[in-house]
Each structure stands twice: as structure tokens, then as C-alpha cells.
Amino acid sequence: xxxxxxxxxxxxxxxxxxxxxxxxxxxxxxxxxxxxxxxxxxxxxxxxxxxxxxxxxxxxxxxxxxxxxxxxxxxxxxxxxxxxxxxxxxxxxxxxxxxxxxxxxxxxxxxxxxxxxxxxxxxx
Numbered sequence: 350x351x352x353x354x355x356x357x358x359x360x361x362x363x364x365x366x367x368x369x370x371x372x373x374x375x376x377x378x379x380x381x382x383x384x385x386x387x388x389x390x391x392x393x394x395x396x397x398x399x400x401x402x403x404x405x406x407x408x409x410x411x412x413x414x415x416x417x418x419x420x421x422x423x424x425x426x427x428x429x430x431x432x433x434x435x436x437x438x439x440x441x442x443x444x445x446x447x448x449x450x451x452x453x454x455x456x457x458x459x460x461x462x463x464x465x466x467x468x469x470x471x472x473x
Contacts, residue, residue, distance in 0.1 A: 370446040372396070375439040382423060382437040391447040393423045398443030404435045415440065423447075 358366070375381055381393070384405055399417050403410035413435060416422060422437055 366392075366448060367446075370394070370448040373445050373447055375443045375445065377439055377441045377443075379439045379443075380436065381439060381443075381445065382433045382435070384434065384436040385432050387432050391423050391449045393421060393437075394446045395420050395422075396444040396446055399440040400443055400445075401438045401440045402435050403438065410436060410438075 375398075381400060384403075395416055395418055397418055399415055400422065401412055402414040402416060402422060403412050405411075423433075
């Protein structure tokens with residue numbers, strides 16, 4: 350994992366999170382997240398390929414960012430339990446590691462847990 354990917358997490362945190370991630374493959378053009386949806390609320394790490402982050406404006410998708418390997422998306426909904434603020438579409442064949450929010454159920458809320466690191470720190 351690139352150390353700049355959510356830098357508030359330590360290597361140990363990422364190792365713990367890796368056990369709870371699932372790998373998902375998306376073909377070019379597939380919708381990964383839909384703006385305004387609570388469905389698929391997760392922390393996503395791009396492993397290969399590129400995704401386009403966009404918001405709807407006047408019935409069209411306006412590109413906000415292109416993200417590639419070791420970049421993350423979905424972190425706001427993951428932490429704040431909020432609907433998606435943007436849509437994310439696979440720009441080409443893409444592999445994502447996704448993890449549903451664990452903090453409310455199965456993860457300890459100890460200061461040492463990755464959940465504690467995420468929820469205590471402002472996102473960049």
C-alpha cells in the first residue's frame with residue numbers, strides 16, 4: 350500500500366484492514382458507485398485501472414477526478430455513513446479492493462484500531 354493512501358493509517362492498520370477487504374473487478378464503463386446512493390458504501394482502493402469520479406449537473410456527469418492505483422474513494426461515506434457525493438465509473442478494466450464500514454460492528458473501538466484512526470482524523 351502506498352504510504353500516501355490515507356496517511357492517517359499505519360502499515361499495521363492497513364494489514365488489519367486487508368483481512369476485511371474483498372477484491373472486485375469492473376469492466377470498462379461499469380458504475381462502481383452512484384451519486385446519492387447508500388448502496389455499496391465502502392472504502393475503495395484502486396488496485397489497477399482508472400476510475401472517473403463525477404457529479405451530475407444539468408443531467409450530465411461532470412468529471413471531478415481520475416483516480417488510479419493506490420488511490421482511494423468512498424472514504425466520506427465510509428466514515429460519515431452518508432450517501433455517495435459522486436458517481437464513480439470504471440474508465441477502463443479496473444480492480445478495486447473494497448471494505449464495508451466495520452467500525453460500527455466488528456471492530457474494536459480501541460485507540461489502536463484502524464477505525465479509531467479514521468474517525469479521529471480529518472480526511473485530506
